[in-house]
Amino acid sequence: xxxxxxxxxxxxxxxxxxxxxxxxxxxxxxxxxxxxxxxxxxxxxxxxxxxxxxxxxxxxxxxxxxxxxxxxxxxxxxxxxxxxxxxxxxxxxxxxxxxxxxxxxxxxxxxxxxxxxxxxxxxxxxxxxxxxxxxxxxxxxxxxxxxxxxxxxxxxxxxxxxxxxxxxxxxxxxxxxxxxxxxxxxxxxxxxxxxxxxxxxxxxxxxxxxxxxxxxxxxxxxxxxxxxxxxxxxxxxxxxxxxxxxxxxxxxxxxxxxxxxxxxxxxxxxxxxxxxxxxxxxxxxxxxxxxxxxxxxxxxxxxxxxxxxxxxxxxxxxxxxxxxxxxxxxxx
Amino acid sequence: xxxxxxxxxxxxxxxxxxxxxxxxxxxxxxxxxxxxxxxxxxxxxxxxxxxxxxxxxxxxxxxxxxxxxxxxxxxxxxxxxxxxxxxxxxxxxxxxxxxxxxxxxxxxxxxxxxxxxxxxxxxxxxxxx
Numbered sequence: 024x025x026x027x028x029x030x031x032x033x034x035x036x037x038x039x040x041x042x043x044x045x046x047x048x049x050x051x052x053x054x055x056x057x058x059x060x061x062x063x064x065x066x067x068x069x070x071x072x073x074x075x076x077x078x079x080x081x082x083x084x085x086x087x088x089x090x091x092x093x094x095x096x097x098x099x100x101x102x103x104x105x106x107x108x109x110x111x112x113x114x115x116x117x118x119x120x121x122x123x124x125x126x127x128x129x130x131x132x133x134x135x136x137x138x139x140x141x142x143x144x145x146x147x148x149x150x151x152x153x154x155x156x157x158x159x160x161x162x163x164x165x166x167x168x169x170x171x172x173x174x175x176x177x178x179x180x181x182x183x184x185x186x187x188x189x190x191x192x193x194x195x196x197x198x199x200x201x202x203x204x205x206x207x208x209x210x211x212x213x214x215x216x217x218x219x220x221x222x223x224x225x226x227x228x229x230x231x232x233x234x235x236x237x238x239x240x241x242x243x244x245x246x247x248x249x250x251x252x253x254x255x256x257x258x259x260x261x262x263x264x265x266x267x268x269x270x271x272x273x274x275x276x277x278x279x280x281x282x283x284x285x286x287x288x289x290x291x292x293x294x295x296x297x298x299x300x301x302x303x304x305x306x307x308x309x310x311x312x313x314x315x316x317x318x319x320x321x322x323x324x325x326x327x328x329x330x331x332x333x334x335x336x337x338x339x340x341x342x343x344x345x346x347x348x349x350x351x352x353x354x355x
Numbered sequence: 356x357x358x359x360x361x362x363x364x365x366x367x368x369x370x371x372x373x374x375x376x377x378x379x380x381x382x383x384x385x386x387x388x389x390x391x392x393x394x395x396x397x398x399x400x401x402x403x404x405x406x407x408x409x410x411x412x413x414x415x416x417x418x419x420x421x422x423x424x425x426x427x428x429x430x431x432x433x434x435x436x437x438x439x440x441x442x443x444x445x446x447x448x449x450x451x452x453x454x455x456x457x458x459x460x461x462x463x464x465x466x467x468x469x470x471x472x473x474x475x476x477x478x479x480x481x482x483x484x
Contacts, residue, residue, distance in 0.1 A: 040406075047407075055414065058387050058439055059406040065388040066406075089405030096411060 032079050033067050040086070046094040048101040116350050125340030129332035136331055140324020149312035151250035155243045155257040156235075156304040157264065159184050185232045185241060188264055191223055194230075196267070197259045198222040230260065240303060250308035257306035268300040361446060363453040366419065372412045375402060377421065377443060377451045384425045384442035387413070413441060421447035 040063045044056050063086065070078035105113075117123075159181055187193060198204060198219060207225060208216035217225070233242045245257035369377070379385060379393035390413075391404050404412075416422040425440040443451065465471050 051410075051414065055410040057437065059410050061438065062387045062391065062406045062409065066391075085403060086405045086407075089407045093405070093407030093411045097414075 030071070032076050033071055036067050036079055036083065037064055043090055046090065048097050050101060051097045112350065116347065118347070120347055121340045121344035124343040125336040127336075128339040129336030131332075132335050133325075133328040133332040136328030137321070137324050140321055140327070144315050144317050144320040144324075147315040148248055150246050150248060150314040151253045151309055151311075152244055152246050152313035153250065153253035153257045153306035153309060154304070155245075155261040155302065155306040157241050157243065157261050158239050158301045158303050159241060160299040160301075161239065181234050181239065181241065184264075185234065187267075188232050188241070188243070188260065189227055189230070191220075193260065193264050193267060194223045194226050195219060196263045197256065198226060200263065201255060201259050226256070230256065243306070245306065246313070250310065254306040254308045261302045261305070265300040265302060363446070363450040366421070366450050367454055367457055369450070369454050371402070372404065372408055373416065373421075374451075374454055375404075376409070376412050376416065377447060377454075380422060380441060380443045380447075381451060384440045386438040386440050388438075390441070416441075416447070420444055421450055423447075 037060070041060055044052055044059060047056070066082055066086070067079060070082040072078070074081065161180055203226060204217045204219060204222045207222055208214060211217075211225075229246050231242075231244045233244065234240070235242060243257045243260050245253045245260070247253040247256065375394045375397065376390055378397065379390045385393065387406075387409055391409055395403050413422070417424070421444060422441045423444045425442050427440070462471070466473055
C-alpha cells in the first residue's frame, strides 16, 4: 500500500475525519471506526494522486453528506434496537440527565416560541397609520359667536366633540364622501357593496380620537393596509367635522338676520364670528407601517420564550432529577 | 434444535448499495477499500461509496448474516494486517443469486416491451456456439 504523501492537506483531512467520526453512535464507532478511518485514508491517497488539493476537496464534497446521512441512520437504528424500558432506565440513571433535560426543554421551548413570534410577525398584514390634528375652540356662551367675556368654558366640550366625531353623523358622511361602501365592498366583501351601517362600523374600528392633554388639540388617527387610504380617511373626518361644526355655528347667526337691513349689521359683526374647529395638521401617507412592530414583537417573543423555557425546563429538569434519584436508590 | 432455513426471496429486493457490495464479494473475500473500488469499477464510477455508506451496509449485511468476516489475515508483507476482510455467507450467496434472477426477469420483461435491445445471442442463437 502506498502511504499518503506527507502533506498538510492530507493530514488535516485525516484528522478532521477522525474527529467527525464522533457523530456516530459509540457502538458503531467502536466496531467500524478504525476501518472507516483506514478507508478514508485510502480515498485521500487516491484523491491526492489524481488532483492534489482539488481532489481532496471533491472527496470531502462526497464524504461529508455521506457522514451526516449515515450517522443519522445509525443513531436511528441504535435507538430502535433498545427497548423503551432500557432507554428510560439508562436515561434516568445518568447524573447528567436533569441538566440535559433542562437544556433540551429550555432550548426547545425558546426556539419554538421565538420562531412562532417571528413567523406571526412576518405573516401579519402590515397596517399604516396617519394622523390629522384639529383644534377645537372652547365654547363660552352662544356657539359660533365670539366667547363672551367672564363666562367659563365648558370643561366637557372636547370630550363631547370626540363623541360627536365617532358618531354616525360624522362617520356616515365620511363613508358617503369617500364611497367606502363600494370601495370596501370590493376589497373585503367579494365585490358586494357594504351597507352604510357596516361601512360605518368598519370605519369606526379603524380610527381613534385622542385629546392632547392641556391643549385644545385632538388627534384623529386612521389605520389601513394602504397608507394613502389611511391619510385620506383621517383628512376626510377632519374636514367633515369642521364643515359640520361650521354649519351649526354659523346657521343660527344667519337665521337671526332679517333681509336686507340686517345684512349690513351682519357684515359689521363678521369679525366677531369665530369658527370652532381648525385643522392644524393634515394627515399625510407614511412609508413605514405602524403594525406589526417587528422588533418589539420578536423581543416580546424572545422574552416569553425565555420565561416559558425557564419554567418548563426547570420543571422537567426537576422531575428528571427526582426520578433519577429514585432509580439510583432502587436499581431493580 | 433444528435450524430454520431462511427463504432468500423473503429478503428481496435488496437496496442498490447492498446489491453492489454483495456483488463485489461474489468473486471472493475483500476488504472495505477493495469493495469500494470494485463497486466504482462495476458502475463506471457512477457509484462512489463513502465510508459511512459502505460500513453501514456492511454492518447490516453482517447482522442479517448475508456476509461474514473472514478469520484469515493476509500476509502482512502483502497487505495491512489491520484490514478486515469480508466474504459472502451461504445465505448471502443464495440471496444474491435470487436477486440476480429477479433482475434477469425484469430485464426480460423490459426487452419484451422493447424498452431495451435484444442480446446478440437471442438474435442469432447459433452465433456464440
